[in-house]
Amino acid sequence: MIYFDNHATTPCDRRVVEAMLPWFSDQYGNPHSDSHEMGRLAAEAIDQSIATMALAIGVAPESVVITSGATESNNLAIRGFCQHPRQKKRHFVTVATEHPAVLDLATEMERDGFRVSRIPPYSINHPRAGCVDMDKLADAIDDDTALVSVMWANNEVGSIAPMQEIAELCHKKGTILHCDATQAVGRIPIDIRGTDIDLLSASAHKFYGPKGIGFLVVGGGNRRVRIKPQIIGGGQQHGRRSGTMNPAAIVAMSTAIAIAAQEMTTTTARVQSLRDKLWKGVTSQIPGILLNGPNLSLPDRLPGNLNITMEAIEGESWMAATPDVAFSSGSACSSVDPRASHVLMGMGRSESEARRSVRFGIGKFNTENEIDNAVKLLVRAYEKLTDT
Ligand code: PMP
Numbered sequence: 001m002i003y004f005d006n007h008a009t010t011p012c013d014r015r016v017v018e019a020m021l022p023w024f025s026d027q028y029g030n031p032h033s034d035s036h037e038m039g040r041l042a043a044e045a046i047d048q049s050i051a052t053m054a055l056a057i058g059v060a061p062e063s064v065v066i067t068s069g070a071t072e073s074n075n076l077a078i079r080g081f082c083q084h085p086r087q088k089k090r091h092f093v094t095v096a097t098e099h100p101a102v103l104d105l106a107t108e109m110e111r112d113g114f115r116v117s118r119i120p121p122y123s124i125n126h127p128r129a130g131c132v133d134m135d136k137l138a139d140a141i142d143d144d145t146a147l148v149s150v151m152w153a154n155n156e157v158g159s160i161a162p163m164q165e166i167a168e169l170c171h172k173k174g175t176i177l178h179c180d181a182t183q184a185v186g187r188i189p190i191d192i193r194g195t196d197i198d199l200l201s202a203s204a205h206k207f208y209g210p211k212g213i214g215f216l217v218v219g220g221g222n223r224r225v226r227i228k229p230q231i232i233g234g235g236q237q238h239g240r241r242s243g244t245m246n247p248a249a250i251v252a253m254s255t256a257i258a259i260a261a262q263e264m265t266t267t268t269a270r271v272q273s274l275r276d277k278l279w280k281g282v283t284s285q286i287p288g289i290l291l292n293g294p295n296l297s298l299p300d301r302l303p304g305n306l307n308i309t310m311e312a313i314e315g316e317s318w319m320a321a322t323p324d325v326a327f328s329s330g331s332a333c334s335s336v337d338p339r340a341s342h343v344l345m346g347m348g349r350s351e352s353e354a355r356r357s358v359r360f361g362i363g364k365f366n367t368e369n370e371i372d373n374a375v376k377l378l379v380r381a382y383e384k385l386t387d388t
Contacts, residue, residue: 002370002377004278005326006304006363007155007183012252013208019255020210023248031245032236042247049254053215056261057200058191065216065240066250070182071101072230073201073216074149076241077178078105080227081199082114082146089146091115093175095132096346097156102149102180103342115144121159123348128300130159130293130347137166141173148177152184156343156359157293158305160188167196167221176225182206182214186260187302188268196221204249208364209256213249267364272303274371275362279306281375286382287311292344292357304362309349313385315358321381325374327360 003011023045029038031046047061054061067073082092094106096118106116117140122128132150141148148170153160163179170177178199184190186207192200198221203214218240219225233242260267276296283289288311294300310318315329340354349357 002325002366002374004360004362004366004370004374005328006366007158007206007359007361008328009205009211010208010363011365012205012210013256013259015259016209016252016256020248020252023251027247031247032234045247046245046250049250052254053257056190056257057185057217058193059217059220060193063217063219065218065237066245067201067214067216067241068212069205069214070099070180070201070203073203073214074099074101074178074180075105076216076227076230077199077201077218078102078109078147078149080230081176081178081225082109083112084226084228086226087146089144089175091117091142091144092147092149093117093119093137093140093145094149095119095121095137095151097121097130097132097154097343098149098151099155099180099182102151121343121347124292125348126294128159128294130154130157130343131161131300132166134162134165134169138169138173141170141175143174145173145175148175150177150179152179152181152190153188153302154293154343155183156341157307157347158183158302159294160184160299160301163197164195167198171196171221171223176223177221183302186257186264187304188298189264192217192220193222198223198225199227204253204256207256207260209253210249213246213253215253263364268298268303271362271364271366272298274366274368275304275306275360277368277371278360278362278375279308281371282308282378285375285379290353292347292349306360306362307344307357309344309353309357310382311356313382314355316355317385318358318378318381321385322377325377327358329355329358 029042031042033039050064051061110116119136121130167177176198179197180201182203185202200217205211290309292307340351344354
């Protein structure tokens with residue numbers, strides 16, 4: 001199997017697996033049991049891991065809350081901030097191309113009496129297609145806006161938002177910024193304090209760590225940010241998120257983030273050149289392919305992302321006819337939702353075009369050889385499907 005679905009998830013780096021193994025059966029103390037050494041050792045490993053992560057993303061260790069992943073982080077950030085008893089404002093602003101872990105929350109908040117604005121992205125012909133329309137964002141923020149939520153990098157078309165500019169806009173207008181950075185952390189340089197982002201979510205499995213572990217940065221910028229806990233219990237993590245912490249997974253996430261930071265320059269260049277080779281390979285042999293999203297270059301687009309619309313076949317058919325290559329159609333970080341992509345349609349593609357679209361996510365373990373073989377398989381499948 002050739003795996004080109006690295007936006008859905010990435011394989012766990014073997015160095016990460018090595019780092020986490022001792023924390024299962026050898027050092028299994030409860031990090032919240034400080035009456036004995038095993039507990040203290042686990043607690044120290046967690047503290048050290050959080051310090052390493054905090055350094056890699058430019059933030060104070062105290063602002064990191066460990067969660068089960070970006071979905072939980074988004075819930076904790078958005079609901080936690082908007083539902084805090086001291087929060088009097090009742091307007092939430094987000095972008096039409098966000099992940100369901102933000103958009104479905106927005107719908108819930110509407111049911112809870114919040115006014116929600118969903119800002120459109122720049123459309124397909126714009127050089128920054130898929131990224132939030134900055135003028136419309138500025139117009140939407142008003143005196144009653146409690147929170148703005150904008151993703152750093154889009155999971156379908158890889159568009160990268162100008163987060164510093166967005167943070168400046170939000171703060172100038174007196175509101176707080178949450179950023180779903182799930183697709184950005186580990187792929188592009190992240191400096192949270194420098195960018196002055198107040199709340200930021202991520203998931204380890206998008207940067208070669210394990211699934212089911214992530215973090216939320218609370219108060220990453222220059223303002224104090226209060227959140228109402230969403231998981232109540234033993235008061236761990238200063239009451240911000242109760243439940244016994246998972247040393248193995250936290251050590252793993254920290255190792256993964258440190259590796260990503262160390263190797264970013266070389267990984268970025270490699271992944272981008274593989275993605276470009278895939279683009280050239282398919283467009284030189286299949287007619288009428290349209291590119292979805294921004295320019296195929298940094299700083300506008302994630303290095304491994306490719307999203308295309310086909311002239312003659314649906315994404316689902318192409319995937320079914322190419323079982324040896326893993327890629328995805330539509331929004332599909334999960335294939336639970338069969339609707340055509342809201343991101344592509346939000347950018348101006350028709351429903352039919354959205355159904356004829358696929359997303360490739362190239363990762364650091366892919367090789368030139370895999371690109372060559374995948375192009376052959378994809379072209380062969382395409383020819384079979386269009387052979388009349
Ligand atoms: N936000 C974005 C942008 C994502 O790509 C994902 C994962 N598909 C999530 C949030 C949710 O992450 P998780 O499933 O790990 O909670």
